[in-house]
Amino acid sequence: MRRLPAAPQVPMSRTPWPALLLLSPAFLFVIVFIAFPLGSEVWFSLSNAQIGEIGTFVGLSNFVYLARQGTYHDALVNTFVYTVVGIGAKAILGMALAFALARPFRGRRVVYALIFLPFIFPTVTGTMAWYYLFSNVHGAINYALMAWGLSRDGIDWLGSFGPLPMTSLITVNIWHGVGLFVVLLLASLRSISPEVLDSALVDGARSRQRFVHIILPLLKPAFALAAVLSIMGTFGDFAIIHILTNGGPANHTQTITHMAFLVALRDGDLGTSAAIAFSLMPVYLIAVAYMLRTVVSE
Amino acid sequence: MNARRLGWAVFLGAMVVFAILPLYWMLVTSLKAGKQQLVLGNPWWPENFTLEHYSGLLSSPDFGRVVLNTAVVTGTTAIISLVASTLAAFALAYYRLPHSRGIALSLFASYLLPAGVLFLPIAVMLTRLHLTNSVLALVVTYPSLVIPFGTWVLWTFFNRLPSELLDQARAEGARPLQVLRHVLLPLSMPALAAVGLFAVAVVFNDYLYTFTLVSDPHSMTLMADVGSNLVDIDDPGPTFAEIMLGVAPVAFLCALFADTYARGLGTGVVR
Numbered sequence: 026m027r028r029l030p031a032a033p034q035v036p037m038s039r040t041p042w043p044a045l046l047l048l049s050p051a052f053l054f055v056i057v058f059i060a061f062p063l064g065s066e067v068w069f070s071l072s073n074a075q076i077g078e079i080g081t082f083v084g085l086s087n088f089v090y091l092a093r094q095g096t097y098h099d100a101l102v103n104t105f106v107y108t109v110v111g112i113g114a115k116a117i118l119g120m121a122l123a124f125a126l127a128r129p130f131r132g133r134r135v136v137y138a139l140i141f142l143p144f145i146f147p148t149v150t151g152t153m154a155w156y157y158l159f160s161n162v163h164g165a166i167n168y169a170l171m172a173w174g175l176s177r178d179g180i181d182w183l184g185s186f187g188p189l190p191m192t193s194l195i196t197v198n199i200w201h202g203v204g205l206f207v208v209l210l211l212a213s214l215r216s217i218s219p220e221v222l223d224s225a226l227v228d229g230a231r232s233r234q235r236f237v238h239i240i241l242p243l244l245k246p247a248f249a250l251a252a253v254l255s256i257m258g259t260f261g262d263f264a265i266i267h268i269l270t271n272g273g274p275a276n277h278t279q280t281i282t283h284m285a286f287l288v289a290l291r292d293g294d295l296g297t298s299a300a301i302a303f304s305l306m307p308v309y310l311i312a313v314a315y316m317l318r319t320v321v322s323e
Numbered sequence: 324m325n326a327r328r329l330g331w332a333v334f335l336g337a338m339v340v341f342a343i344l345p346l347y348w349m350l351v352t353s354l355k356a357g358k359q360q361l362v363l364g365n366p367w368w369p370e371n372f373t374l375e376h377y378s379g380l381l382s383s384p385d386f387g388r389v390v391l392n393t394a395v396v397t398g399t400t401a402i403i404s405l406v407a408s409t410l411a412a413f414a415l416a417y418y419r420l421p422h423s424r425g426i427a428l429s430l431f432a433s434y435l436l437p438a439g440v441l442f443l444p445i446a447v448m449l450t451r452l453h454l455t456n457s458v459l460a461l462v463v464t465y466p467s468l469v470i471p472f473g474t475w476v477l478w479t480f481f482n483r484l485p486s487e488l489l490d491q492a493r494a495e496g497a498r499p500l501q502v503l504r505h506v507l508l509p510l511s512m513p514a515l516a517a518v519g520l521f522a523v524a525v526v527f528n529d530y531l532y533t534f535t536l537v538s539d540p541h542s543m544t545l546m547a548d549v550g551s552n553l554v555d556i557d558d559p560g561p562t563f564a565e566i567m568l569g570v571a572p573v574a575f576l577c578a579l580f581a582d583t584y585a586r587g588l589g590t591g592v593v594r
Binding site for chain 1: 331343344348430440447466474520575578588
């Protein structure tokens, strides 16, 4: 009679049930709050659903309708400008700040916390404060400019035609978002050995070469993660636009996310709103593909 | 060389001023006596200093409720997210499922979905279920914004730990959840802290969901309260005192852990 085999050294379960059980809470949230809504949104975009009505299938007519709307074109261009300029500025400032914070100095921890603070400070409240800083009626910035004699009547930061309102929005986006670039780049910088870092940061042509050929490649994965998270976050910016300009003046700062919100909640038009929201999907797919190549491949 | 260091110091100083400018302004406004602070006086200095808005808040039941709601929503979101993400990441790292990697990556990809695509169907769904207008709507929605990325972060972190740890625990006959509790979790504090902070950041930075899901004043978090009532233009002091007292300390405390946050989130990308 053969002896029973000893319990296997690695009690790897043959059935996937224990693993699935552990995965189920996470899957539940993903199915109910991501997969199902995504499916609903696809249906909305292909239907004439209104608030309270499931609607009927209308094919691509929401998209055709949108393609003829000037306001939609404005929103696309504005979202592009807002995101590209915002990300560019956050990346450059974030890189500079990471280098500035890389070496120890007195009070470094507090300075670092203050730089990171806007990222974790409730966006609604911070944006509310910016609204009163930018306000043209006794706004704090205009007050200072007028007190120093730099401007006679103050500047209409949020309500004028031209690039100024968008610049103000991007400023607040940078204020909020630069901290993410700083923390990820700094964490990456600090894992580079101090000698290598120092040799690349002194003056001279050779150190510049070292910087470009040694330091930057080491920072690339952290940079890619920060960029992808920041781009998708910037697309989703709602508080900043809603509170500062509400898309105005005359649609000059309307963005895709904010327009999808307005069309759904003001007009009750779920179909058009969903079609608007889906216009960000191509960028999303590119971001995911880029992420898979840069960050995840090891 | 000295000029160069001075240059960096000036740059850092300017960026710190930029970062705290709106917070400083809120603090000043919350410390001004009387009303009409938004149209009168120096916006940069509290000429007639007072703590009356703060003492008024402390005796107001509304403030207590708003802070309690905020704490409940943030705390519950963090706990649900941490538990669900940890279990899922552990399942993906410990059991060699055929598609562990694919599942982890899909979770990450689902986190990146544009917010504009999901908020509307979620609002429609929760309205049908009669869940809107209670903190419950937020408590069930927010974890779905944290868990996918949280699972990916923890999964990456678990995978980076030496595999002998798991092999040894298995060889000693430890059961899976014992391995998680006694071997993995004690080593994973930085990653768990990062996911917790990430949950706080998600709740604090959201406006789209609070705005679409909650309009009942009794269920409002501080973010929803400030956002929907905006500011009483005649009497803004209490609102800014509410922000300074209700969320600023928590935000600053979280900010002190910026390094932990970065190392946890960046596990896969920071060597």
